[in-house]
Amino acid sequence: xxxxxxxxxxxxxxxxxxxxxxxxxxxxxxxxxxxxxxxxxxxxxxxxxxxxxxxxxxxxxxxxxxxxxxxxxxxxxxxxxxxxxxxxxxxxxxxxxxxxxxxxxxxxxxxxxxxxxxxxxxxxxxxxxxxxxxxxxxxxxxxxxxxxxxxxxxxxxxxxxxxxxxxxxxxxxxxxxxxxxxxxxxxxxxxxxxxxxxxxxxxxxxxxxxxxxxxxxxxxxxxxxxxxxxxxxxxxxxxxxxxxxxxxxxxxxxxxxxxxxxxxxxxxxxxxxxxxxxxxxxxxxxxxxxxxxxxxxxxxxxxxxxxxxxxxxxxxxxxxxxxxxxxxxxxxxxxxxxxxxxxxxxxxxxxxxxxxxxxxxxxxxxxxxxxxxxxxxxxxxxxxxxxxxxxxxxxxxxxxxxxxxxxxxxxxxxxxxxxxxxxxxxxxxxxxxxx
Ligand code: PA5
Numbered sequence: 187x188x189x190x191x192x193x194x195x196x197x198x199x200x201x202x203x204x205x206x207x208x209x210x211x212x213x214x215x216x217x218x219x220x221x222x223x224x225x226x227x228x229x230x231x232x233x234x235x236x237x238x239x240x241x242x243x244x245x246x247x248x249x250x251x252x253x254x255x256x257x258x259x260x261x262x263x264x265x266x267x268x269x270x271x272x273x274x275x276x277x278x279x280x281x282x283x284x285x286x287x288x289x290x291x292x293x294x295x296x297x298x299x300x301x302x303x304x305x306x307x308x309x310x311x312x313x314x315x316x317x318x319x320x321x322x323x324x325x326x327x328x329x330x331x332x333x334x335x336x337x338x339x340x341x342x343x344x345x346x347x348x349x350x351x352x353x354x355x356x357x358x359x360x361x362x363x364x365x366x367x368x369x370x371x372x373x374x375x376x377x378x379x380x381x382x383x384x385x386x387x388x389x390x391x392x393x394x395x396x397x398x399x400x401x402x403x404x405x406x407x408x409x410x411x412x413x414x415x416x417x418x419x420x421x422x423x424x425x426x427x428x429x430x431x432x433x434x435x436x437x438x439x440x441x442x443x444x445x446x447x448x449x450x451x452x453x454x455x456x457x458x459x460x461x462x463x464x465x466x467x468x469x470x471x472x473x474x475x476x477x478x479x480x481x482x483x484x485x486x487x488x489x490x491x492x493x494x495x496x497x498x499x500x501x502x503x504x505x506x507x508x509x510x511x512x513x514x515x516x517x518x519x520x521x522x523x524x525x526x527x528x529x530x531x532x533x534x535x536x537x538x539x540x541x542x543x544x545x546x547x548x549x550x551x552x553x554x555x556x557x558x559x560x561x562x563x564x565x566x567x568x569x570x571x572x573x574x575x576x577x578x579x580x581x582x583x584x585x586x587x588x589x590x591x592x593x594x595x596x597x598x599x600x601x602x603x604x605x606x607x608x609x610x611x612x613x614x615x616x617x618x619x620x621x
Contacts, residue, residue, distance in 0.1 A: 188432045190422050191415055191581035192572035195432040197439050199556060199566030200508075204442040209428070212596075216438040217426045219595030223588075224424070228595060230602030235386030236587055239394045240417035240580070248410055251396060254359060254379060255403030259294050261357065262322035266312070266342060267401045268301040269326035270334045271469060272389025273361075276583070277401040279466040280393070280412065283459050283574050286405050294406035295322065300342065301335030309338055313345070321346065324359045324404070326397050328383045330367020333611070339369075361396045388602050390470045391587055394580070408576045415580030423588050433588035436567065440482060440508060440589075441596040443565050448508035450483040452500065454492075455512040456552050459574065461488050464512070467586055474590045474601035481597060482508075490551050497555075501562040509559055510567040513552040514574055517545055 188195045222228040223237060258265055267274055278299055286292070300312045323346065325339045346354040360373040361381045373380045381396035392398065394416055403409045425431045428438060440451055451471075453464050464486035475481035487496050500507060523539040526532060539547065556566050571578055594601025 188430065188435060190432060191418055192578050193432070193581055193585070194568070194570040195436055196568035196570065197435060199560050199568065200439050200443060202560075203446055203448070203565040204439060209438065209442060212438050212442050213428050215596060216428065216434055216441075216592060219437075219592045220426050220431070220434055220588075222595060223591050229600035230594075233386055233388045233391070233602035234591075235384045236388075236391035236394070237591070238420070239387065240413055240420045240584060243394065243413050248399075248413070251381075251399045251403050251409060254381070254400055257379075258322045258324070258359065258400075258404040259406075261320065262295045263319040264316055264321055265295040265297045265401065265404050266316065266321060266323045267297060267299050267326065268323060268335045268339050268342065269299075269397070270302050270332055271473070272392055273326040273328065273332075273335065273397055274299055274302060275390070275462070275466040275469050276393025276398040279462040280398065280402055280407060280576070280579055280583075281405055282462040283579055284407060284576065285459055286407060292406055295404060297401060297405045301325075301338035304334055304337065309341065313341075316345075321349075322357045322359070322404075324361065324401055325369065326361040326383075327367070327369050328363055328389055328392070328397075330362045330369030330371075333614075336368070359400060361400060390473055391602075393466075393583055411576040412580040412583075415577035415582075416584040417580075418577075419581035419584040420588075423585070433585045434592060436510075436569075436585070437589040437592035437596065439567060440510070441593055443508045444482050444597075447506060448565055449506050450485055450508070452485045452487055452507055452509045453512055454487045454489055454509055454555075455514075456489050456548050457512070457514045457517065457574070458488060458491075460512055460514070461486075463579075463582075464488070470586060471590050471593070473604050473607070474594050475597055475599060477597075477599040477606065480599055482593075489555060490548075493551075493555065500559055500564060505563045508565045508567070510569055511552060511556060512569050512571070513549065514571045515545065515549060516573045518573065519544065521545075523547070 223234060226234055267277060281297055298312050298315055300309060323342050325335060327335050346357055350357060355376045355378055358378045360369055360378045361383060362369040362373065364382045381400060383392055383395055383397055387395055394413060399409045423431050423433045428435050453467050455464055468484040468486055471482065471484040500509065521544045523536060523542055525540045526537055556568065560566050590601055
């Protein structure tokens with residue numbers, strides 16, 4: 187068990203499948219993987235900027251982000267963030283986890299996302315949500331050439347021009363490469379406010395750059411706390427001791443289980459607000475590890491909802507699953523089961539729960555599910571969070587990023603590229619007649 191920043195990693199549920207002696211045998215390889223990352227060597231060494239990001243972000247950097255965020259908030263009732271993959275998932279995940287994605291009366295703009303696909307119906311729904319409210323668009327693309335956000339941005343841009351005329355450019359913020367790509371050229375030609383995605387930080391590792399920080403700050407997230415949590419986790423994770431470094435331990439255990447045939451990892455939460463965090467995790471791990479016929483397939487479930495659908499498979503289906511629980515002890519809602527309403531003695535059979543909080547009941551559901559899945563032959567890890575706040579999320583994000591860096595090294599793949607993503611693009615562009 188390792189505990190830091192209100193996050194506890196419990197690997198006791200893996201012991202039956204990965205005995206301590208086998209975990210220890212993997213330790214030298216895991217330590218070597220971590221050392222390679224810190225030394226800046228090995229595959230993908232040009233993309234290690236995320237490692238020191240939490241400590242290299244200055245007060246000035248945060249001040250610039252906050253100033254732009256406040257300008258957006260003063261100008262717009264709704265912020266449309268345009269991006270795909272690593273260019274939107276992190277911000278969307280943090281907003282959803284904090285329950286800040288569009289709360290009326292918060293004094294900050296509602297945040298909507300566009301360019302996350304090519305479905306016309308979905309984009310139309312987003313446009314309908316904008317309605318006639320004042321809008322700001324934050325367009326995010328490292329390459330500056332990705333089709334999905336480029337198409338959505340062209341449509342949104344036309345709407346802004348029709349509505350605001352010469353004032354449209356002041357309603358656009360572009361986050362992109364320092365010098366390359368169509369978005370950079372457009373931003374300079376039109377005079378948009380711009381932020382740079384560092385060269386050495388890939389999309390899925392970019393939530394602590396302006397990619398995540400600008401939309402999050404605009405929505406009212408305490409980005410200094412987010413970065414502070416990541417910094418605290420980064421400091422702890424310099425240790426190469428499996429008993430101290432949670433990223434190292436998590437990466438090593440899940441890899442050890444993979445070598446024993448547990449080739450799918452389910453991240454199972456008991457908190458509806460964490461669903462998009464789980465989507466971010468799936469992208470981070472799937473795009474980083476799934477290469478050369480290798481990699482743990484990342485899946486996710488939200489319990490107890492999915493216990494009434496996928497629960498059967500997890501309990502009793504093919505035994506290739508390992509499960510990591512993401513449980514939150516305290517949601518801060520204070521909701522509890524009321525006492526009986528005087529309708530007679532225990533009419534709905536719930537008197538045994540009277541006065542008990544939903545948090546307590548949900549936690550028992552977590553503990554019970556974990557025991558059941560273990561008994562069903564699923565090795566289980568626990569990631570237990572005291573609460574969900576910006577600092578905890580920053581720490582969790584960094585822990586996962588480092589774990590996937592180590593995991594890629596253990597698997598023998600470059601975790602920082604995504605060559606497979608090009609294959610669909612080539613076919614799609616051929617069919618579309620791209621010159
Ligand atoms: O993690 C990644 O690198 C990808 O998911 C990218 O973020 C995604 O493909 C979007 O790319 P871009 O930011 O260049 O538009």
